[in-house]
Amino acid sequence: MIQYSITLNQPEKHYIDISVKIDTKGSEKLNIQLPAWRPGRYELANFAQNIRKWYAVDEKGTELSSYKIKKDCWVIETGGCIEVSIKYDYYSNLLDAGNTYFNENQLYVNPVNCLVYIQERINEPCEIQLTNLPENYTIAGSLSFDSGHKAVARDFHALADSPFIACTDFKFRKYIVGNYNFSISIVGNAHPDWEKMIPDFQAFCTQQIDLFGELPVKDYHFLYQMPDYKYYHGVEHLASNVVCIGPAESLNTDEFYADFMGISSHELFHSWNVKSIRPVEMYPYDYSKENYTPLNYVTEGVTSYYGDYILLRSAVYTWEVYFAKAARTVERHQHNFGKLYQTLSEASMDAWIDGYKTGAPDRKISFYQKGMIVAWMLDLNMRRDTNNSQSLDSVMRILYREFAKKDKGYSEADYLHIVSSIAGKDYRAFFEKYVWGLDDVAPALHEALNYIGCELNRRPSALHFEDWFGFRLLEVDTVNSNVITHIAPDSPAERSRLSIGDKIIAVNGISLDAVLNLNEVLREDKTGIADISFTRNRELLSAKLEKGPNRYYPVYQIFKKAEADDAQKGNYKLWANQEF
Numbered sequence: 001m002i003q004y005s006i007t008l009n010q011p012e013k014h015y016i017d018i019s020v021k022i023d024t025k026g027s028e029k030l031n032i033q034l035p036a037w038r039p040g041r042y043e044l045a046n047f048a049q050n051i052r053k054w055y056a057v058d059e060k061g062t063e064l065s066s067y068k069i070k071k072d073c074w075v076i077e078t079g080g081c082i083e084v085s086i087k088y089d090y091y092s093n094l095l096d097a098g099n100t101y102f103n104e105n106q107l108y109v110n111p112v113n114c115l116v117y118i119q120e121r122i123n124e125p126c127e128i129q130l131t132n133l134p135e136n137y138t139i140a141g142s143l144s145f146d147s148g149h150k151a152v153a154r155d156f157h158a159l160a161d162s163p164f165i166a167c168t169d170f171k172f173r174k175y176i177v178g179n180y181n182f183s184i185s186i187v188g189n190a191h192p193d194w195e196k197m198i199p200d201f202q203a204f205c206t207q208q209i210d211l212f213g214e215l216p217v218k219d220y221h222f223l224y225q226m227p228d229y230k231y232y233h234g235v236e237h238l239a240s241n242v243v244c245i246g247p248a249e250s251l252n253t254d255e256f257y258a259d260f261m262g263i264s265s266h267e268l269f270h271s272w273n274v275k276s277i278r279p280v281e282m283y284p285y286d287y288s289k290e291n292y293t294p295l296n297y298v299t300e301g302v303t304s305y306y307g308d309y310i311l312l313r314s315a316v317y318t319w320e321v322y323f324a325k326a327a328r329t330v331e332r333h334q335h336n337f338g339k340l341y342q343t344l345s346e347a348s349m350d351a352w353i354d355g356y357k358t359g360a361p362d363r364k365i366s367f368y369q370k371g372m373i374v375a376w377m378l379d380l381n382m383r384r385d386t387n388n389s390q391s392l393d394s395v396m397r398i399l400y401r402e403f404a405k406k407d408k409g410y411s412e413a414d415y416l417h418i419v420s421s422i423a424g425k426d427y428r429a430f431f432e433k434y435v436w437g438l439d440d441v442a443p444a445l446h447e448a449l450n451y452i453g454c455e456l457n458r459r460p461s462a463l464h465f466e467d468w469f470g471f472r473l474l475e476v477d478t479v480n481s482n483v484i485t486h487i488a489p490d491s492p493a494e495r496s497r498l499s500i501g502d503k504i505i506a507v508n509g510i511s512l513d514a515v516l517n518l519n520e521v522l523r524e525d526k527t528g529i530a531d532i533s534f535t536r537n538r539e540l541l542s543a544k545l546e547k548g549p550n551r552y553y554p555v556y557q558i559f560k561k562a563e564a565d566d567a568q569k570g571n572y573k574l575w576a577n578q579e580f
Helices: 156-160 194-212 254-269 296-313 319-334 344-354 369-385 392-402 412-423 428-434 441-450 518-524 566-576
Strands: 002-008 015-023 029-033 051-058 065-070 073-077 083-091 106-109 126-131 138-141 150-153 164-167 171-177 180-188 219-226 231-236 240-246 454-459 471-474 483-487 503-507 529-536 539-546 555-560
Touching: 002 106, 051 065, 126 156, 138 219, 150 156, 164 180, 164 219, 171 194, 180 194, 194 254, 194 296, 194 392, 219 254, 231 254, 240 254, 254 296, 254 319, 296 319, 296 344, 296 369, 296 392, 319 369, 319 441, 319 454, 319 555, 344 369, 369 392, 369 412, 369 428, 369 441, 369 566, 392 412, 412 428, 428 441, 441 454, 483 503, 503 518
Parallel strands: 002 126, 180 219, 219 240
Antiparallel strands: 002 015, 015 083, 029 073, 051 083, 065 073, 106 164, 126 150, 138 164, 171 180, 231 240, 454 555, 471 483, 503 529, 529 539
């Protein structure tokens, strides 16, 4: 058993003291690896930058020779000793859903970013001990700590997948769905309306368990960090999830609560999809390097679809809320002109290039967004092709039964084969267009929605510079307002001298300020021509833009058709689990 100890000292410095005790089993050298990424984040991290004061000693306290062979891997020469203890400090001052954080108010640990392991012994049991924990702290998470703050994990995979929070002021509730126990632990200045929240959680948990027939674990834990500022981030685990979402004071407002429920449902669905149902390339996880797979349109795209869709099926969302959120996803994808260059499967592979950063303009798409749209189209098309006898639900159940339950990963060929077999027709052409190809998803989604009596519409943007001239602005504050963030292909803006990062300071000779904005000036202009003055790298430049016949950056909306017939209404009821 590999033994880990986390000691709390000087929370104002945000360092936790970590000790790892390892039986050498006669090895002359030990290769000690710190994870280079964490599951749920498809990009390499640099957790090693948080480590200081690294050294190793034998059972007598004699320091051993240790050195790095790469940025996050050390070699320890044991000198024939029986036991090695590794000592290091880990800087813990980033509060989100996937890092480790320590201050005067809490200890929050994601073991996957701060605990080292030995690759060839990754399946050995692990023990973790918390030392110097304040007496009034309680611990929330999937690890079962005893009264001495000690817990045991089956292996490093289980330990890495078990974040926990220790503090004094949890907002906490338990509830039961069938044979499964759930808990909600919230850190922050939120004031949950438990009488509303618990039935809503029970509703979507019930729907997800019914879909698969069981929950992969007996006990499941929702962990929330709710800061006082705006934030939105969630990370899945098999028996828990962590969500960092704020501002806490907004929890009971309609829009924030809808987002709160959406991310909660999304992360729970991951307990099946990606924590259990896993691409073969990630079975098992290799924490030391990229785990390339073309299937993130399933792991994340399908989950993004079901996260909100389940809330509609369980009546937590009204159809108005669901369609409004879905339309925003469609709009974000349609306004991302990386769709002209990168396929959905390529987006999955290329996530490891620059992860979640903006990157080069129009280079990439989001497999969350397009993946959600393609999953929705796939579900509706399968329902149409089987007269509602089969759906994407059927695919997910087979993946869970035939792969997750049999401890093996699935391939892209497996996924396509299952879809085609269930639908009773070859879906390769669908994949060639929307997964491996660059076909526009909007017309196809519009057609798919017709099956359930709905439609995808679009209307012009209310912002003239978007609608007629084809560029978007960053409007964060008076300093950064009027900075160009996006330019539509073949638009007046692209054909002019404008570039992303330019700051517009005047139009048609009229200076812009916090009171007089660009849209107001353009709205009053009747000529269709805009003489733009802008700065770039402190240089004053100008460009002339002229309206053409095309429109840009439309607003997308999804509606129920007023003229929907009885068959479409029946299809809608079977899909949405509620009347049209």
